[in-house]
Amino acid sequence: MTTADPPSGAVLSVRGLSVRFRMRGGRHVAAVTDASFDLAPGECLALVGESGCGKSVLASALLGLLPGNARTAGSARLAGTAAQPAIDLLTASERELARCVRGRRAGLVPQSPAAHLTPVRTVRAQLEETVRELTDVSRHELRSAAEGAAERAAFPVDHLDRYPHQLSGGLAQRAATALALVGEAPLLIADEPTTGLDRDLVDRTVDELRRHAADGRALLMITHDLAAAERIADRVAVMYAGRIVELGAAADFFGAPGPRHPYARGLLDALPERAFNPIPGQPPELGALPDGCAFAARCPHATAACEAVPEPIDGVSCHHVPTDAQARAQEPADA
Ligand SMILES: Nc1ncnc2c1ncn2[C@@H]1O[C@H](COP(=O)(O)OP(=O)(O)OP(=O)(O)O)[C@@H](O)[C@H]1O
Numbered sequence: 001m002t003t004a005d006p007p008s009g010a011v012l013s014v015r016g017l018s019v020r021f022r023m024r025g026g027r028h029v030a031a032v033t034d035a036s037f038d039l040a041p042g043e044c045l046a047l048v049g050e051s052g053c054g055k056s057v058l059a060s061a062l063l064g065l066l067p068g069n070a071r072t073a074g075s076a077r078l079a080g081t082a083a084q085p086a087i088d089l090l091t092a093s094e095r096e097l098a099r100c101v102r103g104r105r106a107g108l109v110p111q112s113p114a115a116h117l118t119p120v121r122t123v124r125a126q127l128e129e130t131v132r133e134l135t136d137v138s139r140h141e142l143r144s145a146a147e148g149a150a151e152r153a154a155f156p157v158d159h160l161d162r163y164p165h166q167l168s169g170g171l172a173q174r175a176a177t178a179l180a181l182v183g184e185a186p187l188l189i190a191d192e193p194t195t196g197l198d199r200d201l202v203d204r205t206v207d208e209l210r211r212h213a214a215d216g217r218a219l220l221m222i223t224h225d226l227a228a229a230e231r232i233a234d235r236v237a238v239m240y241a242g243r244i245v246e247l248g249a250a251a252d253f254f255g256a257p258g259p260r261h262p263y264a265r266g267l268l269d270a271l272p273e274r275a276f277n278p279i280p281g282q283p284p285e286l287g288a289l290p291d292g293c294a295f296a297a298r299c300p301h302a303t304a305a306c307e308a309v310p311e312p313i314d315g316v317s318c319h320h321v322p323t324d325a326q327a328r329a330q331e332p333a334d335a
Protein backbone atom coordinates (compact mmCIF):
# COMPACT_ATOMS: atom_id res chain seq x y z
CA MET A 1 0.00 0.00 0.00
CA THR A 2 2.62 2.50 1.07
CA THR A 3 5.95 3.11 -0.56
CA ALA A 4 7.81 5.12 2.06
CA ASP A 5 10.73 2.69 1.73
CA PRO A 6 13.98 4.12 0.47
CA PRO A 7 14.22 3.66 -3.29
CA SER A 8 17.43 1.98 -4.35
CA GLY A 9 19.98 4.13 -6.13
CA ALA A 10 18.86 7.33 -4.42
CA VAL A 11 20.26 10.62 -5.74
CA LEU A 12 19.85 12.12 -2.27
CA SER A 13 19.70 10.35 1.09
CA VAL A 14 18.91 12.53 4.09
CA ARG A 15 19.28 10.99 7.55
CA GLY A 16 18.52 12.64 10.88
CA LEU A 17 18.85 16.17 9.52
CA SER A 18 18.42 18.81 12.21
CA VAL A 19 18.99 22.56 12.00
CA ARG A 20 19.24 24.80 15.09
CA PHE A 21 19.57 28.56 15.01
CA ARG A 22 21.42 30.06 17.94
CA MET A 23 19.68 33.15 19.18
CA ARG A 24 20.59 35.83 21.70
CA GLY A 25 20.52 34.91 25.36
CA GLY A 26 21.42 31.27 24.67
CA ARG A 27 18.01 30.52 23.16
CA HIS A 28 17.71 28.41 20.07
CA VAL A 29 15.18 27.84 17.30
CA ALA A 30 14.71 24.20 16.32
CA ALA A 31 13.81 24.83 12.67
CA VAL A 32 14.31 21.24 11.45
CA THR A 33 14.44 18.13 13.65
CA ASP A 34 15.51 14.62 12.67
CA ALA A 35 14.35 14.67 9.02
CA SER A 36 15.06 11.55 6.96
CA PHE A 37 14.09 10.78 3.36
CA ASP A 38 15.46 9.52 0.05
CA LEU A 39 14.99 10.81 -3.45
CA ALA A 40 15.44 8.58 -6.51
CA PRO A 41 16.25 9.67 -10.07
CA GLY A 42 13.07 10.58 -11.94
CA GLU A 43 11.15 10.93 -8.70
CA CYS A 44 9.38 13.97 -7.25
CA LEU A 45 8.99 14.30 -3.50
CA ALA A 46 6.69 17.12 -2.36
CA LEU A 47 7.56 18.61 1.03
CA VAL A 48 4.38 20.22 2.33
CA GLY A 49 3.38 22.02 5.51
CA GLU A 50 2.20 25.39 6.81
CA SER A 51 4.25 28.56 6.68
CA GLY A 52 7.14 28.56 9.15
CA CYS A 53 7.36 24.78 9.63
CA GLY A 54 10.96 24.58 8.37
CA LYS A 55 10.67 23.70 4.67
CA SER A 56 12.94 26.44 3.32
CA VAL A 57 15.46 25.94 6.12
CA LEU A 58 15.68 22.27 5.13
CA ALA A 59 16.32 23.27 1.49
CA SER A 60 18.92 25.85 2.54
CA ALA A 61 20.71 23.21 4.62
CA LEU A 62 20.95 20.94 1.56
CA LEU A 63 22.46 23.74 -0.53
CA GLY A 64 24.81 25.02 2.17
CA LEU A 65 22.98 28.35 2.25
CA LEU A 66 22.24 28.61 5.98
CA PRO A 67 23.26 31.76 7.89
CA GLY A 68 26.19 31.72 10.31
CA ASN A 69 24.11 31.18 13.45
CA ALA A 70 22.84 27.81 12.16
CA ARG A 71 24.15 24.43 13.28
CA THR A 72 23.28 21.20 11.47
CA ALA A 73 23.32 17.55 12.53
CA GLY A 74 22.76 14.36 10.56
CA SER A 75 23.77 13.67 6.99
CA ALA A 76 22.61 14.45 3.46
CA ARG A 77 24.39 12.26 0.96
CA LEU A 78 24.35 13.29 -2.67
CA ALA A 79 25.18 10.26 -4.81
CA GLY A 80 28.35 10.22 -6.87
CA THR A 81 28.46 10.36 -10.66
CA ALA A 82 30.93 8.92 -13.16
CA ALA A 83 32.99 12.08 -12.72
CA GLN A 84 32.51 12.83 -9.03
CA PRO A 85 32.40 10.96 -5.72
CA ALA A 86 29.41 11.03 -3.35
CA ILE A 87 29.39 14.02 -1.04
CA ASP A 88 27.78 14.86 2.30
CA LEU A 89 26.13 18.23 1.72
CA LEU A 90 26.11 19.02 5.45
CA THR A 91 29.85 18.68 5.99
CA ALA A 92 31.16 19.83 2.59
CA SER A 93 33.19 23.05 2.63
CA GLU A 94 31.73 26.27 1.25
CA ARG A 95 34.40 26.18 -1.46
CA GLU A 96 33.35 22.70 -2.53
CA LEU A 97 29.65 23.61 -2.47
CA ALA A 98 30.23 26.77 -4.49
CA ARG A 99 32.57 25.19 -7.05
CA CYS A 100 31.16 21.70 -7.44
CA VAL A 101 27.64 21.44 -6.03
CA ARG A 102 25.36 24.47 -6.41
CA GLY A 103 24.12 24.67 -9.98
CA ARG A 104 26.17 21.66 -11.08
CA ARG A 105 24.95 18.82 -8.86
CA ALA A 106 22.01 20.53 -7.16
CA GLY A 107 19.95 23.19 -8.92
CA LEU A 108 17.67 25.57 -7.03
CA VAL A 109 14.43 26.96 -8.42
CA PRO A 110 14.04 29.78 -5.91
CA GLN A 111 11.04 30.95 -3.88
CA SER A 112 11.07 34.45 -5.37
CA PRO A 113 12.54 34.55 -8.89
CA ALA A 114 12.42 38.34 -8.85
CA ALA A 115 14.94 38.38 -6.02
CA HIS A 116 17.07 35.70 -7.69
CA LEU A 117 17.42 37.42 -11.06
CA THR A 118 19.83 40.34 -11.41
CA PRO A 119 17.63 43.41 -12.09
CA VAL A 120 20.13 45.31 -14.25
CA ARG A 121 20.91 42.54 -16.73
CA THR A 122 18.81 40.93 -19.42
CA VAL A 123 17.72 37.33 -19.11
CA ARG A 124 19.98 36.48 -22.06
CA ALA A 125 23.04 37.98 -20.37
CA GLN A 126 22.34 36.07 -17.17
CA LEU A 127 21.75 32.80 -18.98
CA GLU A 128 24.91 33.16 -21.07
CA GLU A 129 26.95 33.92 -17.98
CA THR A 130 25.57 30.85 -16.20
CA VAL A 131 26.21 28.65 -19.25
CA ARG A 132 29.81 29.97 -19.36
CA GLU A 133 30.28 29.24 -15.65
CA LEU A 134 28.69 25.81 -15.49
CA THR A 135 29.41 24.16 -18.85
CA ASP A 136 32.35 23.93 -21.23
CA VAL A 137 30.42 25.32 -24.19
CA SER A 138 32.73 27.39 -26.42
CA ARG A 139 32.27 31.16 -26.77
CA HIS A 140 30.65 31.09 -30.19
CA GLU A 141 28.14 28.45 -29.02
CA LEU A 142 27.10 30.48 -25.95
CA ARG A 143 24.19 32.18 -27.67
CA SER A 144 22.58 28.99 -28.91
CA ALA A 145 23.27 27.19 -25.61
CA ALA A 146 21.52 29.98 -23.68
CA GLU A 147 18.59 29.87 -26.10
CA GLY A 148 18.44 26.09 -25.68
CA ALA A 149 18.30 26.50 -21.89
CA ALA A 150 15.47 29.04 -22.25
CA GLU A 151 13.54 26.67 -24.49
CA ARG A 152 13.90 23.79 -22.05
CA ALA A 153 12.22 25.92 -19.38
CA ALA A 154 9.55 27.10 -21.88
CA PHE A 155 10.88 30.65 -21.69
CA PRO A 156 10.12 32.37 -25.03
CA VAL A 157 13.34 33.11 -26.89
CA ASP A 158 11.94 36.42 -28.20
CA HIS A 159 11.77 37.67 -24.59
CA LEU A 160 15.42 36.91 -23.82
CA ASP A 161 16.55 40.52 -24.27
CA ARG A 162 14.15 41.74 -21.60
CA TYR A 163 15.09 42.79 -18.08
CA PRO A 164 13.54 40.94 -15.13
CA HIS A 165 11.13 43.81 -14.31
CA GLN A 166 9.72 43.54 -17.85
CA LEU A 167 8.60 39.96 -17.21
CA SER A 168 5.34 38.65 -15.80
CA GLY A 169 5.55 36.51 -12.67
CA GLY A 170 5.20 33.37 -14.75
CA LEU A 171 7.99 34.31 -17.15
CA ALA A 172 10.29 35.37 -14.29
CA GLN A 173 9.69 31.93 -12.79
CA ARG A 174 10.63 30.28 -16.10
CA ALA A 175 13.75 32.43 -16.39
CA ALA A 176 14.81 31.30 -12.90
CA THR A 177 14.00 27.70 -13.83
CA ALA A 178 16.08 28.00 -17.02
CA LEU A 179 19.03 29.19 -14.91
CA ALA A 180 18.55 26.29 -12.50
CA LEU A 181 18.55 23.77 -15.38
CA VAL A 182 21.72 24.97 -17.14
CA GLY A 183 24.10 22.79 -15.13
CA GLU A 184 21.97 19.65 -15.73
CA ALA A 185 22.19 18.86 -12.03
CA PRO A 186 20.80 15.43 -11.06
CA LEU A 187 19.00 17.03 -8.09
CA LEU A 188 16.57 19.93 -8.46
CA ILE A 189 15.18 21.72 -5.42
CA ALA A 190 12.18 23.95 -6.10
CA ASP A 191 11.17 26.14 -3.15
CA GLU A 192 7.58 27.38 -3.58
CA PRO A 193 8.04 27.70 -7.36
CA THR A 194 4.38 28.61 -7.86
CA THR A 195 3.96 31.38 -5.28
CA GLY A 196 1.94 34.27 -6.70
CA LEU A 197 0.99 32.49 -9.93
CA ASP A 198 -2.61 32.00 -10.98
CA ARG A 199 -4.01 28.46 -11.16
CA ASP A 200 -3.31 27.99 -14.90
CA LEU A 201 0.29 29.04 -14.51
CA VAL A 202 0.67 26.91 -11.40
CA ASP A 203 -0.42 23.90 -13.43
CA ARG A 204 1.91 24.75 -16.30
CA THR A 205 4.90 25.42 -14.04
CA VAL A 206 4.29 22.21 -12.14
CA ASP A 207 3.92 20.19 -15.35
CA GLU A 208 7.18 21.65 -16.66
CA LEU A 209 9.00 20.77 -13.44
CA ARG A 210 7.53 17.29 -13.63
CA ARG A 211 8.94 16.97 -17.14
CA HIS A 212 12.44 17.76 -15.85
CA ALA A 213 12.05 15.03 -13.23
CA ALA A 214 10.84 12.66 -15.95
CA ASP A 215 14.19 13.28 -17.67
CA GLY A 216 15.79 11.37 -14.79
CA ARG A 217 16.39 14.17 -12.32
CA ALA A 218 15.31 13.94 -8.71
CA LEU A 219 13.00 16.78 -7.73
CA LEU A 220 12.36 18.06 -4.23
CA MET A 221 9.33 20.31 -4.52
CA ILE A 222 8.61 22.51 -1.52
CA THR A 223 5.13 23.92 -1.42
CA HIS A 224 2.16 24.69 0.76
CA ASP A 225 -0.05 24.34 -2.33
CA LEU A 226 -1.50 20.86 -1.86
CA ALA A 227 -3.15 20.88 -5.29
CA ALA A 228 0.25 21.51 -6.88
CA ALA A 229 1.74 18.72 -4.74
CA GLU A 230 -0.98 16.32 -5.82
CA ARG A 231 -0.37 17.17 -9.47
CA ILE A 232 3.39 16.66 -9.40
CA ALA A 233 4.46 14.34 -6.59
CA ASP A 234 5.22 10.63 -6.47
CA ARG A 235 5.63 10.82 -2.70
CA VAL A 236 4.64 13.39 -0.10
CA ALA A 237 6.43 14.40 3.10
CA VAL A 238 4.36 16.40 5.57
CA MET A 239 6.26 18.68 7.90
CA TYR A 240 4.96 20.02 11.20
CA ALA A 241 6.98 22.16 13.61
CA GLY A 242 10.27 21.14 12.01
CA ARG A 243 9.62 17.39 11.82
CA ILE A 244 8.48 15.20 8.95
CA VAL A 245 5.41 13.64 10.55
CA GLU A 246 4.24 11.60 7.54
CA LEU A 247 6.02 10.32 4.45
CA GLY A 248 4.25 8.15 1.90
CA ALA A 249 3.02 7.59 -1.62
CA ALA A 250 1.14 10.56 -3.09
CA ALA A 251 -1.55 8.29 -4.54
CA ASP A 252 -2.33 6.90 -1.05
CA PHE A 253 -2.13 10.34 0.51
CA PHE A 254 -4.40 12.24 -1.87
CA GLY A 255 -6.58 9.28 -2.78
CA ALA A 256 -7.45 6.26 -0.67
CA PRO A 257 -6.74 5.49 2.14
CA GLY A 258 -5.74 9.15 2.59
CA PRO A 259 -3.33 10.74 5.07
CA ARG A 260 -2.74 8.84 8.30
CA HIS A 261 -1.23 11.44 10.63
CA PRO A 262 -3.96 13.56 12.33
CA TYR A 263 -2.16 16.76 11.26
CA ALA A 264 -1.92 15.59 7.66
CA ARG A 265 -5.63 14.68 7.67
CA GLY A 266 -6.35 18.13 9.10
CA LEU A 267 -4.34 19.80 6.32
CA LEU A 268 -6.40 18.08 3.62
CA ASP A 269 -9.69 18.62 5.46
CA ALA A 270 -8.90 22.36 5.61
CA LEU A 271 -8.98 22.63 1.80
CA PRO A 272 -11.99 24.49 0.37
CA GLU A 273 -12.56 21.68 -2.13
CA ARG A 274 -12.65 19.13 0.70
CA ALA A 275 -14.25 19.62 4.15
CA PHE A 276 -13.15 23.31 4.40
CA ASN A 277 -12.62 22.69 8.07
CA PRO A 278 -9.46 24.37 9.41
CA ILE A 279 -7.37 22.81 12.18
CA PRO A 280 -8.10 24.75 15.37
CA GLY A 281 -5.20 26.50 17.10
CA GLN A 282 -1.73 27.49 15.93
CA PRO A 283 1.52 25.56 15.49
CA PRO A 284 4.00 26.00 18.38
CA GLU A 285 6.90 28.43 18.25
CA LEU A 286 10.03 26.65 17.00
CA GLY A 287 11.95 28.48 19.73
CA ALA A 288 9.74 26.98 22.44
CA LEU A 289 8.70 23.51 21.32
CA PRO A 290 6.83 21.34 23.81
CA ASP A 291 8.32 18.02 24.89
CA GLY A 292 6.76 15.11 23.06
CA CYS A 293 4.52 15.35 20.01
CA ALA A 294 4.36 19.00 18.86
CA PHE A 295 0.87 18.49 17.42
CA ALA A 296 -0.66 17.10 20.64
CA ALA A 297 -2.08 20.47 21.77
CA ARG A 298 -4.22 20.65 18.59
CA CYS A 299 -4.88 16.95 18.17
CA PRO A 300 -8.30 15.40 18.82
CA HIS A 301 -6.65 12.03 19.57
CA ALA A 302 -4.04 13.24 22.08
CA THR A 303 -3.48 11.18 25.22
CA ALA A 304 -0.78 10.92 27.86
CA ALA A 305 1.25 8.84 25.37
CA CYS A 306 1.83 12.01 23.32
CA GLU A 307 4.15 13.41 26.02
CA ALA A 308 6.82 11.30 24.28
CA VAL A 309 7.97 12.05 20.72
CA PRO A 310 6.50 9.28 18.55
CA GLU A 311 8.89 7.14 16.52
CA PRO A 312 8.01 6.87 12.82
CA ILE A 313 6.21 3.65 12.01
CA ASP A 314 5.63 2.92 8.33
CA GLY A 315 6.34 6.58 7.55
CA VAL A 316 4.03 8.07 10.18
CA SER A 317 5.08 9.61 13.50
CA CYS A 318 2.00 9.40 15.70
CA HIS A 319 1.02 7.34 18.75
CA HIS A 320 -2.51 7.07 17.42
CA VAL A 321 -2.23 6.03 13.81
CA PRO A 322 -5.05 3.57 13.30
CA THR A 323 -4.13 0.20 11.96
CA ASP A 324 -5.59 -0.65 8.56
CA ALA A 325 -8.39 -2.66 10.19
CA GLN A 326 -9.35 0.22 12.51
CA ALA A 327 -9.20 2.71 9.65
CA ARG A 328 -11.58 0.56 7.59
CA ALA A 329 -13.95 0.20 10.54
CA GLN A 330 -13.97 3.99 10.97
CA GLU A 331 -14.57 4.84 7.34
CA PRO A 332 -18.40 4.81 7.36
CA ALA A 333 -18.46 7.05 10.47
CA ASP A 334 -16.02 9.56 8.90
CA ALA A 335 -17.82 9.72 5.58
N1 LIG B 1 18.33 32.92 10.34
C1 LIG B 1 17.36 32.50 11.17
N2 LIG B 1 17.47 32.68 12.50
C2 LIG B 1 16.50 32.25 13.33
N3 LIG B 1 15.38 31.63 12.92
C3 LIG B 1 15.22 31.43 11.62
C4 LIG B 1 16.19 31.84 10.66
N4 LIG B 1 15.75 31.51 9.42
C5 LIG B 1 14.56 30.90 9.61
N5 LIG B 1 14.24 30.85 10.93
C6 LIG B 1 13.03 30.25 11.51
O1 LIG B 1 12.93 28.92 11.07
C7 LIG B 1 11.55 28.56 10.96
C8 LIG B 1 11.29 27.86 9.66
O2 LIG B 1 11.34 28.79 8.60
P1 LIG B 1 11.18 28.37 7.08
O3 LIG B 1 11.49 29.58 6.27
O4 LIG B 1 11.97 27.16 6.81
O5 LIG B 1 9.63 28.04 6.98
P2 LIG B 1 8.84 27.52 5.70
O6 LIG B 1 8.22 26.22 6.08
O7 LIG B 1 9.71 27.57 4.50
O8 LIG B 1 7.68 28.61 5.58
P3 LIG B 1 7.06 29.36 4.28
O9 LIG B 1 6.00 28.41 3.76
O10 LIG B 1 6.47 30.59 4.87
O11 LIG B 1 8.14 29.62 3.32
C9 LIG B 1 10.75 29.84 11.14
O12 LIG B 1 10.22 29.82 12.44
C10 LIG B 1 11.77 30.94 11.01
O13 LIG B 1 11.46 32.04 11.83
Ligand code: NI
Pocket residue numbers: 055056057111191192
Ligand atom coordinates in the same frame (compact mmCIF):
# COMPACT_ATOMS: atom_id res chain seq x y z
NI1 NI C 1 9.71 28.67 2.78
